[in-house]
Amino acid sequence: MDFSRNFAAAALISMLAFSPALAGIDVSVDVKAGVLPISPCLYGRNIDKVNDGSAESDSAEQEFIGQVREAGIHMMRANNGNNATRYNWRKKLTVHPDWFNNVYSHDWAITAKKVLDKMPGVDAMYAFQLTGYAASSTDYNFPDWNWKQEHGSYPSRAFDLAGGGEVSEDGETLVKAGDYTLYNEEWPADSTVGIVPYWRDELKFDMSRFQYWSMDNEMEIWRGTHSDLDLPVTGDFLVERYIDVAKKARTAWKDIKLTGPVVANEWQWCHISAYNDESRPKIDGQEYCWLEFFTKKIAEAQKASGMKLLDVFDIHWYPSEKDYESRMNWHRVLFDTTYYYKGGNGIRCATGKCDWSDKEKGYRSYIFVRINRWLEQYFGKDHGIKLALTETSLIDEDPMVTALTYASFIGTMQDNGVAIFTPWSWGDGMYETVHLFSRYGHANRVQSVSTNDSLVSAYSSITAKGDSLTVIFVNRAEKDAQDVQLKLANFDADLKFKTLTLQNLKGETFVSHTDNALEENVVNATVAGGESTATSASADMIKMTLPPKSITALLLASDKPEVAIPARKVSLGDLLRYEGGEWLIDSRSGEVLGAAVFNSLGQNVLQVNSPARAIIRIAGENLGSGNFIVRIKTANGIQMKKLELK
Secondary structure, three states, X not given: OOEEOOOEEOOOEEOOOOOOOOOOEEEEEEOOOOOEEOOHHHOEEEOOOOOOOOOOOOHHHHHHHHHHHHHOOOEEEOOOHHHHOOOEOOOOEEEEHHHOOEEEEOOHHHHHHHHHHHOOOOEXXXXXXXXXXXEOOOOOXXXXXXXXXXXXXXXXXXXXXXXXXXXXXXXXXXEEOOOHHHOEEEOOHHHHHOHHHHHHHHOOOOHHHHOEEEEOOOHHHHXXXXXXXXXXXXXXXXXXXXXXXXXXXXXXXXXOEEEEEEEOOOHHHOOOOOHHHOOOXXXXXXXXXXXXXXXXXXXXXXXXXXXXXXXXXXXXXXXXXXXXXXXXXXXXXXXOOOOEEOOOOHHHHOOOOOOOOOOOOOEEXXXXXXXXXXXXXXXXXXXXXEEEEEEOOOOOOOHHHHHHHHHHHHHHHHHOOOOEEOOOOXXXXXXXXXXXXXXXXXXXXXXXXXXXXXXXXXXXXXXXXXXXXXXXXXXXXXXXXXXXXXXXXXXXXXOEEEEEEEEOOOOOOOOOOOOOOOEEEEEEOEEOOEEOOOOEOOOOEEEEEEOOOEEEEEEEEOOOOOOOOOOOOOOHHHHEEEEOOEEEEEOOOOXXXXXXXXXXXXXXXXXXXXXXXXXXXXXXHHHOOEEEEEEEEEOOEEEEEEEEEO
16 A cells, blocks of 8 residues: 655645655655664863863853753863873973963863763773873963963964063064973883773773774874974884874773874875975885875785774864855765865875866865775774774854764764764854754664765664654755755654754754754644554655755654664663762663562662653652662663662
């Protein structure tokens, strides 16, 4: 029997009557094809609004933490970029290279403790230092504030002024560079990785929440960002520093996840801001793209040592185009081998030789495809190294453009198994977008195919049980609605389902999981000739019209799932947290199938079946004080823990 689905969507999504003559864009979703686990770390950002100078949280920080939790953020990149390169965890200081190399107090242990105590379900990523130096003293800072009072402004750029440096009266010329030895100390590999046993063994941190560690930050541009050290930045020098620290880190903690080379931007994918103008490193006289050179050298060292030296291949990218069309295609630079990107310059040297022909047409970048090919070439098949993009800026003055761009990146990364995505800049529309993907999507990606993917993409995910499917449509058409026909394979959808739509965003609209800009519609399907009284149907065609510049999630359920996906193993520590005098069960990932709490007499005092993707409170005000046992059910079995409520 053929069915059509009629959505009464109040001008947001209009459902067309069933017709055998289909038009528009065809989208097919097969829940048995292309199944990939979705990394929760794709739902990430940088930790810029958490104070590392005070253990207490002010109202702004509390609001930030609340938004992070409510939006479903699961990863915080917490090392602060360039300020990580000379962090001294012993003295709790770091050098600010963008601010005259002045040294200021910072304490990563404070932000780590806030993540542990106040952000259940969120992991954080810090960094090791590779230059061989770390901040040692605040006594030799350039008096920047006094300078501004005397001259009306700061010096024109970040001259090397800490350590006794001098600048001309107009602030335009460096008269004397500062002495870096006055405010830095030597910081060998043993010192930098010493933070791991310090946090694990002395501070007793749950290190499973801090498993990913960046191998410094943008080391190929140290000649510019850390010019005071005058390091001989060559490919061999950088790889040598990397290998030394990576081996010590793996020895300190065998389960650590090392991310590198944390490269700066599109030009630096293939070039080094180098010592003696060696911008592309060489092997036996042959020039290599920096990323290929790094991959080859690390693979050789890994095979020689027998130690895994790279877990995640991590890059940065800051596209700069302002026009709408370019922004709607940025995500294609990562994996699309057919897309010619006009902003691609450095990647023209990916083979070691540079192709400067046909600048008007652009160049096919597909940077992550190239990286995957190099990884397989030098590490071999089944190398297990994942991909990450840990800095970018996708912000447009129109929050809806930002949302569309961000959604395209998240969806593309889900489709290709990327491990970590943490945009550096955060703008209006991004909380709304990540909330839609994280809180309404599911743990496993399944294949979606669009006949016009550059205009309308579909990104689909399914539960491990196969009973819930979310299809998120991104309509990039700037002015026109788009008719879409969705064809489902191997999913027997119920007749009642829901849509959630983002469109016409203005300013920051996200407050919480229940207070946001999502426009919700609950829809009952109909069959040809009238309404059906059936509770489910075998129909596999849904016709809908997507508004222009919109993101729409279609939430489908089935009481007769045809596919079961092996669930990811999760520990009780990932699901149960103590915070603010109460215990919390974190079911936002969808891993919790049920929970129960029993008092000391064995009585069931709290029972939650099929919980929503939310935080469940176990509070003494409801249950009373005393000893309890919590039992949490996941797809991998039942886990139990004793706890005390006061």
